[in-house]
Amino acid sequence: MPSKTKTAAASAPEAPAVLPAGVSATDMASAIAEFVAILGPQNVLTDADHIAPYTKVMIAESEDLHRPSAVLYAREVGEIQKILKVCNDYKVPIWTISTGRNFGYGSAAPQSAGQVVLDLKHMNRILEVDPVLCTALVEPGVTYQQLKDYLEEHDIPLWLSCPAPSAIAGPLGNTVDRGVGYTPYGEHFMMQCGMEVVLANGEVLRTGMGGVEGTSAWQVFKWGYGPYLDGIFTQSNYGIVTKMGMWLMPKPPVYKPFCIRYDNDEDIHDIVETLRPLRIANVIPNAMVFANVMWEAAALMPRSKYYDGTGTTPDSVLEEIKAKEGLGAWNVYAALYGTKEQVDVNWQIITGAIKASGKGKIITEEEAGDTQPFNYRAKLMRGDMTMQEFGLYRWRGGGGSMWFAPVTAAKGSETVEQTRLAKEILGEYGLDYVAEYIVGMRDMHHIIDVLYDRSDPEEMKRAHECFGKLLSEFGKRGYAVYRVNTAFMDQTADLYGPVKRKVDQTLKRALDPNGILAPGKSGIRI
Structure with a gap:
């Protein structure tokens, strides 16, 4: 982390230059204080210098329209659960990113000004790679380069499928945004299997077979039992994906x-x-x-x-x-x-x-x-x-x-x-x-x-x-x-019709009644 971040750790974070819509300065100050208690001051950024990288956009709008109020670094699921409780208490909106390399689609900046950015780049563990079943389980901050290096260091003959900016992007973020690659496994969401999702109320959902205690099939059988849920956590704002299973391609002769x-x-x-x-x-x-x-x-x-x-x-x-x-x-x-x-x-x-x-x-x-x-x-x-x-x-x-x-x-x-x-x-x-x-x-x-x-x-x-x-x-x-x-999410959502927008909103209100998770993502709000 930059030296300025370490210096900032000696004092309380500054008051945010921009506030979330509908949140008072007093409530935001209280929320910031609670974030500091959870994460430590070095992981709560509000000053202009440290916020700057999260305002940089390549889209044709002013950076001011996408300037966050604060940036938080979480390292584990328990911290995310505590952060979400604070957000619900003060109605603070939070925009989650993994590696923040979504260039041309909005980068790391939130859809609207004032949202708090939750940066999960420090949650970067490769939790498991099964060389027999050709699966992996990763956290949001894992990059394609990191996963490739792991495979090579452990002499595992599996290939990745990655988007063009491969080295610095991450498989979880790319898959959740339904990105694509160029190998036979190029439809990345098709090759995803099992998610861990922190819901807005702090509950942790494991999709597919993940809810079965002691299962060995979480990364091999996509569907589980009952409605298939993984899809609703892609290109949405219904939860925060903290683990994702994926299928890897055997190296061909x-x-x-x-x-x-x-x-x-x-x-x-x-x-x-x-x-x-x-x-x-x-x-x-x-x-x-x-x-x-x-x-x-x-x-x-x-x-x-x-x-x-x-x-x-x-x-x-x-x-x-x-x-x-x-x-x-x-x-x-x-x-x-x-x-x-x-x-x-x-x-x-x-x-x-x-x-x-x-x-x-x-x-x-x-x-x-x-x-x-x-x-x-x-x-x-x-x-x-x-x-x-x-x-x-x-x-x-x-x-x-x-x-x-x-x-x-x-x-x-x-x-x-x-x-x-x-x-x-x-x-x-x-x-x-x-x-x-x-x-x-x-x-x-x-x-x-x-x-x-x-x-x-x-x-x-x-x-x-x-x-x-x-x-x-x-x-x-x-x-x-x-x-x-992020500048054209509402116009795009309109193209898919009013019934689709109504269903999206119904799910949003059920899963996130306070509307704290990434409001405006894919045109979805409460």
Whole structure:
């Protein structure tokens, strides 16, 4: 912990610069005093210097709209239970984070100003790894890097599936927000099994088989008995997840990553139609990626290398980038896993399908060598740690990023329509279409990084308006995002209809009658 934190421990925390809505200064002072009694003054932060990292956002809104009143560090479930009692007593709202690396979706800052941030990064124990059943049980602060290091140190031949900012992100936080990865285990919530959840009243719930005393099946059988509850604690504010079970992938004897490059933007239709049957049949078993030229270029270099003008990047510049950097208009990344015999058979099927389509150039690992972006894509598809994708933030510069992530059915016609619509709206606001499709079994996550300059107030205003229009125009056509940043949670929730919002609110009132847990998360309030 920084030296300033140790210095702060000698005196009581300062009065918060911002108060939670509806909480008086007197009540907040009493709550802070009780937090100090529970955690010690070094774990209760209220001064501006220590609050600052929790106000930093990449979304197109002022940091003041997301400034917390205080930050708490808890190290065990018992402390969380005591904290929640204080929050209920004084009606203090609390926003929980694990590693706080949710860049582009709101980072570590709360949905609204004044909420207390509960940072669980110090709850970072790997509680169990079973190398026989290929399971793990982890706390919120465990990072992918930490878990990978553990597997390697103990010579356990299991692979992770992780998001692009892998090393510093954590499996619990990513899974609870229903994030995705790039291996055959890329649908992270599907590979989750069993949770421990601290409810708003302080009770501790263990989902699935976890409520059975002495069970050995908590991390192997998802469903338990009666209603399946794990899902309601993802993308919600119904409880604080303090432990999570997960399934890990056995290291395959053969791993064969490859790329398929396509020359033209309109090829996206045929890419989907050619590869979807292979994904559904599990010939291609992992979460493929279809990355456009702008995404690939942005991960490697600033835009100024080829273009220093304003507005969207001209098509002529993109053609120059493709020619000089060896990129396609669309760049498909996939991999094969298994025995040599399995890989050989599936490789013949894939190469035959590409040849029959008449489009696409296949590039193997041997042909690509150590070149980028192939190298970092190959790492992601085997669960290795990489920070390469943070290069996206160099593209325009200025620290602005918002992920727009609509879901599309894996049909060429829908992909063409979403691509056209996104380019049109982004172009209207002078912003680039920096995008990739992450392929599930029958769906695709259309991931667009709305990059802009936060230091330019006019551009930040345009980016905010652009994002709102993307949500509304996509929504009119039946497309909605699967995940969104803290500035647009209410607008997104509206797309899913009034009945869904009413059910969400009913659950909230039953489980958190004082509304203390992350009010506004996913548009849910009492």
